Each structure stands twice: as C-alpha cells, then as structure tokens.
Amino acid sequence: MNAPNRYELYVLEDGEKPVEVIEDTKIPNAATIKILKQDHTLGNMLRAQLLAMPEILFAGYKVPHPLHPYFLIKIQTDGTVTPQILLERACTKLIGTMSSLETKFKREFSYKDVEGTVGGVTSHLDDPYGGTGTGGSAWSTGRDYLDL
Amino acid sequence: MQAPEELEPTVRIRELAKDKVNFVLENVDLAFANSFRRVMMADLPTVAIDMVEIEVNTTVLPDEFIAHRLGQIPLLSSNCDEAIRYTRDCTCLAGCSFCSITLVLHVSCNDDNTMNVTSNHLEVTPHPEDQEQQADPGEELSKRGEYFGHPVGKNDPNASPVLICKIRKGQELKIRCTAKKGIAKEHAKWSPCSAVAFEYDPYNKLRHTSYWFETDIKAEWPVGDNAKEEEVPRDDEPFDYTAKPNKFYFEVETDGSLSPQEVVMKGLAELQTKLANLIYGLKTQTQAEIDIMNEPQPNGAGAETGAWGMPASGPPAVPPTSAWSGGASSQWGNTSPGQRSTSNPPGWGASPNAGSWSSGATAGWSSPGQQSNGWNV
Incomplete structure (x- = not known):
C-alpha cells in the first residue's frame, strides 16, 4: 500500500535537477556526475562514447542500487577539457550518430515499402495502424511524426 | 582509449x-x-488497459484474473506521443478523453456451446464526460488515427483475436476498461x-x-x-x-x-531526447554553479570547491607519482593505506579492499566491458 508510484523510476519530480556534478577533490580533472531517473541505457552508452574520445583518462559508470533510479558516471580527463564539457561532447557526438542512423533507416524503410506494395508489408491490410501517416506505405511519401 | x-x-x-x-x-x-x-x-509509450470496472462477472474466472488478461491485450497506439497524454500530466482529476480511452465489453452466452470472449468484443466508446467538459483545449484527439486504442487485429478478418475467457450458457461478463498511456518501465504490458x-x-x-x-x-x-x-x-x-x-x-x-x-524510428528519437535532456541538464547545472560562485561565501570555502574543474596550476596530464598511476593495472584513487587512514571520506578511493570505489590489482579500471567492483568500465 505504501509502494511508490512506478513512474517515479523515470519521471523527474517537481524541482528535481536531472544532473548533479560532484567534483573530485583528490584526483585532478575528475568529476562524478549523478544523472537522475536514467539507467544503463544512457549510462553504458555514454561510458563507451567517452572511452572512445582522445581526451579521456577514465570513464566508468555504476547504478549503485537497482531500486534507486539514478546512475553515477565518473570521468577523468587529461586536463585539456573539464569532465562536464567532455560529457557534453560525448552526448553531441552520440546525437550526431543517431541522426545519421535515422536518415539511413528512413531510406532503408522507403526502399522496403516499394517492395512491400507488391506482396509484403502493406498489401493485405490497407492500413493496420489507423491512417495517421506513421504506418505502412505512408513512410515513403507522406509526412511522419518526425517532420515538425 | x-x-x-x-x-x-x-x-x-x-x-x-x-x-x-x-x-x-x-x-x-x-x-x-x-x-x-x-x-x-x-x-516507447503505448496505450494499454490500466483500470477495469467490473459490473457483472459470472464467468469461472475471478475479476482480477480477467483484469490482468485485459491489461495485456495490445491496443493500436500509433502516434502515441501526440495523440494522448499521460494521466499524470493531464489537467483532469481521474481520466478524460485526452488521457484515456474507454473500452466496454458486454457478452453473455445463451447458447448450449462454450463461447469465447475475445478482444474483438471490446468496443471503444466515447468518454462519458465529453459533452460537458470541452473547456480543456487539446489537439490530441485530432492526432489520433481512426482506430487509435482499438484492440490489435479487431478490424482484420485474418487475424485471430486474443482470448479473454470462455463462458457457458447463462454466464455473463460486463466490464468497462480505461486504457492509459504508459511505458514498459512501469509495466511490461506497455512494451510495443x-x-x-x-x-x-x-x-x-x-x-x-x-x-x-x-x-x-x-x-x-x-x-x-x-x-x-x-x-x-x-x-x-x-x-x-x-x-x-x-x-x-x-x-x-x-x-x-x-x-x-x-x-525503430521512435527508439532513435527517444535516445536523442535522453541525450538532449542530459546536455540541457549539464548546461543549467553549470549555470547554477557559476551563480553560486558569484555569491559571497562567508566561510571562504566556496572558491576552492567551486573551481575544481581546471586548476590553474594543474598537474601534468599524467602525474608521475600521485593518485593517477596509469599503466597496465591502471587504478585510480591512491590506494596506499597509510595516507588514507586518517581522513577516509565516505566514497571514493578508500582502502584497497573496503570500499566499492577502490580497485584491487586484478580488477583494474581499465578492463573494458567488465564490471569491476561495481563500476562498469
């Protein structure tokens, strides 16, 4: 009866800060960044991206407890940039990768749609997803939810 | 690296x-x-039945059994981002047409044969309070497709529906369900x-x-x-x-x-949103830090802790002797016990075998993809 709402695992509460930087007083150019309401999905991806950057000396993340909805990412740089800036760069880099992937997926899906009209994807159901332009053949030509 | x-x-x-x-x-x-x-x-958000009001249930299955089965019936959720709100974000008290979809099911068996109650018996009905409560401006309804919230495969004669329960002569099931938007982190029924x-x-x-x-x-x-x-x-x-x-x-x-x-596309978009929110959080956090630093600090501790990032007289990239030793068994945190014994902070780099932050010789921080002492490095 006193269980917390499940959405507290992934929704920031009122006034809660999504990011908290805890400086490291013993190691130069190092910081631990606490990211609230996020999990391995973001943490592991960021860690991997950070390790691929030349300025990094150390990057590691942990989810201290599975019931506590946050993770810590510890970053040490070589001194040319601060850990925050490096983390920000890693995010930007990942966003770039994703948007390029997005374009490629769109192109691939549009090729498949052309084939699909012959006898695959959309032939036996005129529009299984209710015709908002996101299902089936509408992808190649029509507007989709990503066009703002 | x-x-x-x-x-x-x-x-x-x-x-x-x-x-x-x-x-x-x-x-x-x-x-x-x-x-x-x-x-x-x-x-990724979808809609799924989240609340069930049972009016008549004379079937062999108990109410909660049926409610649980109903929750797991997939409902068409295309364009869920725009077409429906989360109930927790909505202005209504407990569900309105902008944040929920009502489905009713009323079946009774008057036949000598066993009858299957399936997802095809679920009918989407307009929300009862719709007439009096149109003050809330919302464009969600116009973003919905024709069959938004309908059970998957209901309009498809080739698809076999989801069986909810079986009833025999004289039994009846009359329920009203409220479907809401959610994600699978809350309950797996929301997974697309x-x-x-x-x-x-x-x-x-x-x-x-x-x-x-x-x-x-x-x-x-x-x-x-x-x-x-x-x-x-x-x-x-x-x-x-x-x-x-x-x-x-x-x-x-x-x-x-x-x-x-x-x-696939929304997966990529959602990941980008997560990263963008993190960048935004980092930017606002830095701004807040600058604001704090500009305020006068009565105890004089502010300047020292605030400017941790880039010490002016910073050490070389790899200090030869101190904390960061580099090398094959690269451990961070000076683990020599003598220096630490007086002031052990709760947290980083305590004695080699005590805290989760310290690393032993075998579990070096540099091993990629392995979980060492609780850190995924």
Whole structure:
C-alpha cells in the first residue's frame, strides 16, 4: 500500500535537477556526475562514447542500487577539457550518430515499402495502424511524426 | 582509449513484415547497439488497459484474473506521443478523453456451446464526460488515427483475436476498461515489442561467452543464420583479444500496437531526447554553479570547491607519482593505506579492499566491458 508510484523510476519530480556534478577533490580533472531517473541505457552508452574520445583518462559508470533510479558516471580527463564539457561532447557526438542512423533507416524503410506494395508489408491490410501517416506505405511519401 | 572510429554507422534491412523488421547494424559500439535495443523495448509509450470496472462477472474466472488478461491485450497506439497524454500530466482529476480511452465489453452466452470472449468484443466508446467538459483545449484527439486504442487485429478478418475467457450458457461478463498511456518501465504490458532478437559475433570469435559441451563443441552448438554474414574462422586462428564487435543482428518483433518502423524510428528519437535532456541538464547545472560562485561565501570555502574543474596550476596530464598511476593495472584513487587512514571520506578511493570505489590489482579500471567492483568500465 505504501509502494511508490512506478513512474517515479523515470519521471523527474517537481524541482528535481536531472544532473548533479560532484567534483573530485583528490584526483585532478575528475568529476562524478549523478544523472537522475536514467539507467544503463544512457549510462553504458555514454561510458563507451567517452572511452572512445582522445581526451579521456577514465570513464566508468555504476547504478549503485537497482531500486534507486539514478546512475553515477565518473570521468577523468587529461586536463585539456573539464569532465562536464567532455560529457557534453560525448552526448553531441552520440546525437550526431543517431541522426545519421535515422536518415539511413528512413531510406532503408522507403526502399522496403516499394517492395512491400507488391506482396509484403502493406498489401493485405490497407492500413493496420489507423491512417495517421506513421504506418505502412505512408513512410515513403507522406509526412511522419518526425517532420515538425 | 582507442582511436576514435570515424566509420559511419550503416544499416541494412533484411526483412520487413507487418509486425517485424530484421536488420543488420554495423560500425557502432556494442554499448550503442545495446542501448538501442533497450530503448525500443522499454521506453516507447503505448496505450494499454490500466483500470477495469467490473459490473457483472459470472464467468469461472475471478475479476482480477480477467483484469490482468485485459491489461495485456495490445491496443493500436500509433502516434502515441501526440495523440494522448499521460494521466499524470493531464489537467483532469481521474481520466478524460485526452488521457484515456474507454473500452466496454458486454457478452453473455445463451447458447448450449462454450463461447469465447475475445478482444474483438471490446468496443471503444466515447468518454462519458465529453459533452460537458470541452473547456480543456487539446489537439490530441485530432492526432489520433481512426482506430487509435482499438484492440490489435479487431478490424482484420485474418487475424485471430486474443482470448479473454470462455463462458457457458447463462454466464455473463460486463466490464468497462480505461486504457492509459504508459511505458514498459512501469509495466511490461506497455512494451510495443513482443521480442527483440539481438546477436553479434555468431562464431564467438571474441569469446564473450563460453559454451558448455559434452564431446564436440561444433556439433553441439550449430551456428545460426546470422553466421552466413560472417567469415568462418579457421581452426588455427589466433585469438585477437583487441577485436571488438562491430556487426549487430536485430530482429524487432512488435505486438501490433506500433508498426516496426515506428518502433525503430521512435527508439532513435527517444535516445536523442535522453541525450538532449542530459546536455540541457549539464548546461543549467553549470549555470547554477557559476551563480553560486558569484555569491559571497562567508566561510571562504566556496572558491576552492567551486573551481575544481581546471586548476590553474594543474598537474601534468599524467602525474608521475600521485593518485593517477596509469599503466597496465591502471587504478585510480591512491590506494596506499597509510595516507588514507586518517581522513577516509565516505566514497571514493578508500582502502584497497573496503570500499566499492577502490580497485584491487586484478580488477583494474581499465578492463573494458567488465564490471569491476561495481563500476562498469
């Protein structure tokens, strides 16, 4: 009866800060960044991206407890940039990768749609997803939810 | 700390069907591919029945049993981002037409044969308070498709419906369900995916796993179809311990609530949103820090702790003697016990075998992809 709402695992509460930087007083150019309401999905991806950057000396993340909805990412740089800036760069880099992937997926899906009209994807159901332009053949030509 | 790969990620869709897509993703990191998988399974909103009011239930199944089954019926949720709100974000008290969908089911059996109550008996009905409560401006309703919130396959004579329960003569089931928007982190019924297959390295060249076998490993572990995409390793091939997985085989299978296209595209969009929110959080955090630093600090501690990032007289990139020692067993945190014994802060780098932050000689921080002492490095 006193269980917390499940959405507290992934929704920031009122006034809660999504990011908290805890400086490291013993190691130069190092910081631990606490990211609230996020999990391995973001943490592991960021860690991997950070390790691929030349300025990094150390990057590691942990989810201290599975019931506590946050993770810590510890970053040490070589001194040319601060850990925050490096983390920000890693995010930007990942966003770039994703948007390029997005374009490629769109192109691939549009090729498949052309084939699909012959006898695959959309032939036996005129529009299984209710015709908002996101299902089936509408992808190649029509507007989709990503066009703002 | 490898050289940054400048190879562009590529994707190739091998098969696309109404409810599944099979694709190969190349030139990305394992962590990236795995995050993509995770986000498609658990972070995409759909609608699912979340509340059930039972008026009559004379079936053999108890109320909660039926409610549980109803929750797991996939409902068409295309364009869920715009077409419906989360109830927790809505201005209404407990569900309105903007944040919920009402479905009713009323079946009774007057036949001598057993009757199947299925998802096809669920009817979407307009919200009862719609007439009096149109003050709330919302464009959600116009973003909905014709069949938004309908059980998957209801309008398709070829699809077999989801069985809810079986009733015999004289039994009746009359219920009103409220479907709400949610994500699979709250309950798996909101997941748009029924399965996501994820494979890399079908020949296990990287030795990320080890197979148990009785006599012959090759006969007992036949390779899958994805192995056709890769070079067959020679028997005398030396183990390349620097190799990294590069090619990932996905098959995203949806339950019909979203199309596979939508799952993939929204997965990528959701990951970008997460990263963008983090950048925004970092920016605002830095701003807040500057504001604090500009305020006068009565105890004089502010300047020292505030300016931690780039010390003016900073040490060289790799200090030769102190905390960061680099090298093969690169550990961070000076683990010499003598220096630490007086002031052990709760947290980083205590004695070598006490805290979760310290690292022993074998569990170095540098081992990639392994969990060492609680840190995934």
